[in-house]
Amino acid sequence: MKIDIIGSGVSGLCCAHAFLERACEVRVISASDALDSSCCSWWAGGMLAPGCEGESAEPLIAALGVESMKFWQALTPNYTRAGTLVLATSRDRPLLDNFARNTQGWQKLASTQMQDLEPDLAERFNSGLLFADEAHLDPRQSLGQLIEQLKSRGVEFTQRVIDDGPGNEYSSVADWIIDCRGLGAAHQLPDLRGVKGEMLHIHSTEISLSRPVRLLHPRIPLYIVPRANGVFMIGATMIESTERSRASVRSVLELLSAAYALHPAFGEAEIIEIGVDARPAFNDNLPRLRRRGKTLSVNGMYRHGFLAAPAMARRCVEFALDGIIPKEVMDENTP
Ligand SMILES: Cc1cc2nc3c(=O)[nH]c(=O)nc-3n(C[C@H](O)[C@H](O)[C@H](O)COP(=O)(O)OP(=O)(O)OC[C@H]3O[C@@H](n4cnc5c(N)ncnc54)[C@H](O)[C@@H]3O)c2cc1C
Structure with a gap:
């Protein structure tokens, strides 16, 4: 069977992999x-945190997440299962209690355990929540590896903008067209919206972290994901907007002040990159598989692209090739 995948962010690449596994002839347009800074996936933190996300997300996200984590673990050597540490300053302590009440799968840490796990933070934070089963990866590295793997197995990548505005349908001889354009497909999905996220990469040799750390705050909750060689990803704002390119001074100031509150050594760090994109999201912030003729759209990944895309890709393939309707992510009448 011939499959055209449109889009090479995390959704498109996971779909390409899933169709290839079922011996389809796959082309990515x-x-x-391939993957560059124009994709939302480029800017992601790469946190695979189904437990923490349970604080605000539906249980479906955790279910998709647990399945997807197995995919990333098998695919990428930079998959690191070191858990997630959730902290609050003493002033914001009620937020930590609230977070604990609204989530599962954590363990409360005493100060000696903090010292063992994250010694650089133990002086300022003497308790926290550890979600030990969670993991993280470097999105650019992991998707780069996935692209290389797909290319070596014969998947053709073509750079082309698909213009399917009114009266201009994309036509192809493929048996299925899998539309993974994220916000680029908003004209076909009127209920898709953008949730702007701003982030930074900074470099510091004065502090080291072994796992993603979330610092709870009433206005601007922060997370920091350690990358290799002293680089840290700081994220991320959540603003209702489809704006994909301008980071505001206020957002950058707030992210950096929160990092400084986590540890003053971040005040001496070097700013490497400031990034922005808008997450593609439906009203309920859950991903969807939708059909339009022989086009299947996989979209609405919101802040869960890495957590949900491999599991969504499996459902997309099973729908296209086996006729299995994944009711939990398909909310329309399907022929
Ligand atoms: C700051 C930030 C941090 C995040 N952190 C995390 C995280 O820690 N964990 C997590 O799971 N998720 C995270 N996310 C969310 C995640 O990044 C998104 O859910 C995910 O990237 C969406 O992927 P996608 O493949 O659907 O879209 P995209 O990555 O945007 O890919 C869309 C693709 O479609 C192509 N395209 C668009 N229009 C056209 C067209 N007309 N013709 C041809 N091609 C087209 C683009 O070029 C691109 O290749 C974060 C997001 C942001 C912004």
Whole structure:
């Protein structure tokens, strides 16, 4: 069977992999040069945190997440299962209690355990919540590896902008077209919206972290994800907007002040990159598989692209090839 995948962010690449596994002939067509800074996936933290996300997300996200984590673990050597540490300053302590009440799968840490796990933070934070089963990865590295793997197995990548505005349908000889354009498909999905996220990469040799750390705050909750060689990803704002390119001074100031509150050594760090994109999201912030003729759209990943895309890709393939309707992510009448 011939499959055209449109889009080479995390959704498109996971779908390409899933169809290839079922011996389909797969072609990826994308406005981006495979993966580049024009994809939302480029800017992600790469946190695989189904337990923490349970604080605000539906249980479906955790279910998709647990399945997806197995995919990433098998695929990428930079998958690190070191858990997530959730902290609050003493002033915001009620937020930590609230977070604990609204989530599962954590263990409360005493100060000696903090010292063992994250010695650089133990002086300022003498308790926290550890979600030991959670993991993280470097999105650019992991998706780069996935692209190389797909290419070596014969998947063709073509750089092309698909213009399917009114009266201009995309036509193809493929048996199925899998539309994974994220916000680039908003004109076909009127209920898709953008949730702007701003982030930074900074470099510091004065502090080291072994796992993603979330610092709870009433206005701007922060997370920091350690990358290799002293680089840290700081994220991320959540603003109702489809704006994909401008980071505001206020957002950058707030993210950096929160990092400084986590540890003053971040005040001496070097800013490497400031990034922005808008997460593609439906009203309930859950991903969807939708059909339009022989086009299947996989979209609405919101802040869960890495957590949900491999599991969504499996459902997309099973729908296309086996006729199995994944009711939990397909909310329309399907022929
Ligand atoms: C700051 C930030 C931090 C995040 N952190 C995390 C995290 O820690 N964990 C997590 O799971 N998720 C995270 N996310 C969310 C995640 O990044 C998104 O859910 C995910 O990237 C969406 O992927 P996608 O493949 O659907 O879209 P995209 O990555 O945007 O890919 C869309 C693709 O479609 C192509 N395209 C668009 N229009 C056209 C067109 N007309 N013709 C051809 N091609 C087109 C683009 O070039 C691109 O290749 C974060 C997001 C942000 C912004």
